[in-house]
Amino acid sequence: MSAPTSNRRSIFLGRMSLPERNFVAEALRAETVGGVLLLVASVAALIWANTLSGSYEAVRDFHLGPASLGLDLSLQHWSANGLLALFFFVAGIELKRELVAGELRDPKAAALPVIAALCGMVTPALVYVTVTVLGGGSLQGWAVPTATDIAFALAVLAVIGTSLPSALRAFLLTLAVVDDLFAILIIAVFFTSTINFLALGFAAVGLAVFYLLLRKGVRGWYVYVPLGVVIWALMENSGVHATIAGVAMGLMLRCHRRDGETRSPGEHIEHLVRPLSAGLAVPLFALFSAGVSLSGGALHEVFTRPETLGVVLGLIVGKALGIFGGTWFTARFTRAELNPDLKWPDVFALASLAGIGFTVSLLIGELAFAGDAALTAEIKASVLVGSLLAAVFAGILLKIRNAKYKKLTEDEERDEDQDGIPDVYELDKPEYHLRMAAIHEAKAAEHRRLAEVASGTHAGDDGPA
Structure with missing residues (x-):
């Protein structure tokens, strides 16, 4: 007799571990608040730019900073x-945390979100290239529709009041993390023209010092903040996009927990910096970048010019088909079985939501068409329009299943014994069942007592008056 083979399939979008669920929930709460602020800032920018365009441009283009250090820059x-x-x-x-403690730590489990995110970047780029080649447009903006804005996506969910089970939200977050990684590589490789190797070398030395201080256990914001600013300034002067410095320093932080730690240093610093990033940095970027003309002529250009139409279709069609197709084929290839509580249309709705490519798409649009102000403005308008249409389309799809999502979320969060741990994580523990039996017996005894009082037969009662 041949040895039995295992046909057990892994579950895709299944229940996360409790620590991972709690971390994701905290991260997404901050991103949701930041996303709402991002939405407000974007609307403010559009109103300002379309009513008082002169003052908007004057503020946006106002320069400040020490010119001697190469930092006399506009507010934008x-x-x-x-x-x-x-x-x-x-x-x-x-990204570091996902690699050491999250969904990306296991190569087999990481294959699905990585391939899905990669397909969700390649397909929009192909859509853009196809449209621009057929229309005789410029290929420079191929990377614009490749990004996903997790904060804006969560803001849309908050605004339309759509619940999502934690597994779907975590998958969206993981997609965005991998998406950010590829966006960083795109910016570093394709949008670096001239390089000042002296400044880049000093920036590398600064990063090495940053790393050594971390490994030596040196603490104190007064050490790392000034060093981080110096590294950023050197990177800015090197010709490599200065945001690469931020990524490099983030990747150096330790994100695995040691014995006795409730949070790793990376998680602690992320907890402190994320509100500043989501609540201040990104909304201010939107305020100075999203202010574009939305006149009838400008909107006409969005749907007729090949470059702008390529961005719109890349975000709406390319993102949805790329992420869904990559997810479906990878799940089939790896024999991963979809969570029985969810359906494949749920994955397609989530893939459509990833078509909201706001912050990084605007940034890449500025870099891709830096020498053409008019086309840059039109590309930004196409990012806004494409993201809005993707949000509406995804919102409709998610609303259709919202009742099911609410029930799944309630089941995930139910805590009848009020011990701070959702019941679904305790079902296999004997002490949980004993505790629940005692709670139910206490409730039953209370109901019996109330019934006896109502009938006048409670012990110590002399009967009905």
Whole structure:
């Protein structure tokens, strides 16, 4: 008789471990608040730019900073290269944590979100290239529709009131983390023209010092913040996009927990910096980058010019088909079985939501068409329009299943014994069942007592008056 073979399939979008679930929930709460602020800042920018365009441009293009250090930059440049360094610093920590403690630590489990994210970047780029080649447009903007904005996506969920089970939210977060990694590589490889090797060398030395201080256990923000600013300034002067410095420093932090630690240093610093990134840095970037003309003529250009149409279709069609197709084929190839509580249309709705490519798409649009202000503005308008249409489409799909999502979320969060741990994580523990039996017996005894009082037969009662 041949040895039995295992046909057991892994579960895709199944229940996470409790520590991972708690970490993801905390991270997504901060991103949701930041996403709402991002939405408000974007609307403010659009209103400002379309009503008082002169003052908007004057503020956006106002220069400040020491010219002798190569830092006499406009407010828009400060927001894109300076403030977004915080955003990418958090992205670096997220990526490091995913690699050592999250969904990406197991190569087999990581294959699915990595391939899905990669397909979700390649397909929009192919859609853009196809549209621009057929329309005779410029290929420079191929990377614009490749990014996903997790904060904006969560803001959309908050605004339309759609619940999502934790597994779907975690998958969206992991997609965004991998997406950010590839976006960082795209910016570093394709949008670096001239390099000042002296400044880059000093930046590398600064990063080495940063790493050694971390490994020696040196503590104190007064050490790392000034050093981080110096590294950023050197990277800014090197010709490599300054946000790369933020990613590099984030990746250096230790994100695994040692005995006795409730949080690793990376998790602790992320907890401190994420509100600053999501609540200040990204909204200010949106305020100075999202202010584009949305007149009838500009909107007409969005749907008729090959470059802008390529961005819109890349975000709406490319993202959805790329992520869904990559997920479906990888799940079939790896014999991963979808969580029975969910359906494949749920994955497609999530893939459509990933078509909201706001912050990084705007940044790449600025870099890709830096020498053409008019086309840059049109590309930004196409990012706004494409992200809005993707949000509406995904919102409709998610609303259809919202009742099911609410029930799954309630089941995940139910804590009848009120011990701070959701019941689904305790079902296999004998002490949990004993505790629940005692709770139910106490409730039954209370019901019996109330029934006896109502009928006048409670012990010690002399009967009905």
